[in-house]
Amino acid sequence: MQRRVFLAVSIFLMVLVIAGCQKGSSNTIRVGLIAELTGDMPAVGASCKNAAQMAVKEVNDAGGIEIAGKKYKMELFAEDSAGRPDQAASSAQKLITQQEVTAIIGPNASSNAIPASEIAESSKVILITPWSTNPKTTLDSKTGVPKKFVFRAAFIDPFQGRVLAKFAIGTLKAAKAAVLYDVASDYNKGIAEFFKTTFEENGGKVVAFESYTTNDKDFSAQLTKIKNASPDVIFLPNYYNEVPLQIQQAHRLGIKTPFLGADAWGSQELIKLCGKDCEGYYFSTHYSAESAAPAATKFIQAYNTAYGKTPDDVAALTYDSFGLLRQALGGLSKLDRQSLRDAISKITGYEGVTGKMQFKEGSGDPIKSAVILQIKDGKFVWFANAQP
């Protein structure tokens, strides 16, 4: 018995010692990363972490960043949000108080980014979310004014909803649309509503507006209802791990209507999980690896050699988030959280992998263009550009 207690205590102490060894030297810029490494959407977290490690390595290989005549290396502290809002918030808390990071990149899913951004804002630490598109991420929940410390690299959902609604009416010639969305997730709910509003403003009619909750696997009741309303297009603003189930079940119910999606479709996992069922459908996203700007090809090639796959939108946006951070850090006269915030808020334009971003004074949301991709022979193929 005594030996066991001794063993348990010594293991515990060892863990403490290992955990306590993380404080780095003062010659580093400490950057936190919150990614969805486990949970519902591990592919998002993996892309985010890959791109982050690449961005940090690039900075350090170039000798670091010079601030006030002193070279600083960048050090990355990655935390897993497990795709859960509560864990995203506690990760943010941990990075800020224990690791004392200067800035945080992530989380990606809006449901995670919103609570994490609240923590960052109240602790006055910069948070740049690569992939979150819900407007609430950068707005104060009480007053509705923009948060001072929260920025993002992605476009926002009112814009994406408008792009998709116009695409459905203009290109797909749809007069009646149906929507099936996850009512328990900020991202899905937000974009479903923006789509509905703009689709109806442009003369279309939303004949079915159905919802489910996260982790549901059976959509047969809602899909039967949608089938009964005979829409011209079905909009699924849901994550890549749920969309395949929805489309497969729809096909099994004999639904032949085309499907339309948003940026949460843009993972190669979608094709793996969906197989032939997703062939020919469209979705909007942040960038297309094949039509990217010349500046982007360097990143795409480097990512490809490092990880053996084409970077998806999350990877590209994470890289751009680090780009923004790097640009702001480069112009600093001293390294602290407040002057970093001032430097980022002064950036008005940034040319990234995902295209040109413009920031308006006082807002953390970039104005940038979107692309529409089509799924063809198991690949994402560029279809159209949509300007802001």
Next chain:
Amino acid sequence: MIYLLQQALNALQLGSIYALIALGYTMVYGILSMINFAHGDFFMVGAFLCFIVATFMQLPFLPALLISMAGVALLGVIVERVAYKPLRQAPRVSAIITALGVGIFLENFTLALSPYPKHVPTIIENTTISLGGLTMSSLQTIIIVLSIVMMTVLHFIVQHTKVGMAMRAISWDKNVAPLMGVPVNHIISITFALGSGLGGVAGMLYSMAYPVIDPYMGIIVGWKAFISAVVGGIGNIRGAMLGGYILGSVEVLVAAFLPSTYRDFVAFSLLLVLLIFRPYGIFGKPRTQKV
């Protein structure tokens, strides 16, 4: 009318799966008066076994079914022996906490192997039959028919065999049954094997109907099946089957005729009301406890 029939079919499919899982909860409760909260994760293991068998061995439907069933039945027996048996005399809370622990262990074990959701390949050719607007897939038919067959077999075992008689005896009085020569440990293992095996079948069928699976898939479905078992009267086998179909129908019908946002809210409110009037479930009988 066609619309209603289509929704009824959907309800039947969902209800069959809930009923199969609910049986596992109810059998263990009936014999040990313990709620096996890891049962939802047994169901998940069944789905992953099906995935492994279908992806790496490319076996057809029937062997896949048998392997999932046998694998999860074995898992159930082992878990009972290792985790629950030492606690049989301990306070009931300890057993429940252990069950939760086993569940979390199974989830994280699967998660550690690979966190990515998995796609289960189709192992039976899926054809859809259209009958005057009513669409029915072969998969749907298999799920409904197979579930009903399984439940009939179980009913036969429990009501008309010696093992079943022993189960009912233990359920009736745990202390007197061994005095009458009933091998308690043996029968408890068989109960776990049967209950978990059905959970494995449910997992396998579920992974074919909803072919994207992940380590957490068992949690919500497990809860719902547990609720089905309670609604039907926990400990009662016919109750678990009926409860599964009731919950499946309520969920589908609410989504079909009310805004789908209210589905869980309305469905579970209805079940709460039902429990107010029948606190022991539909087939449940109040148990008096001697002090």
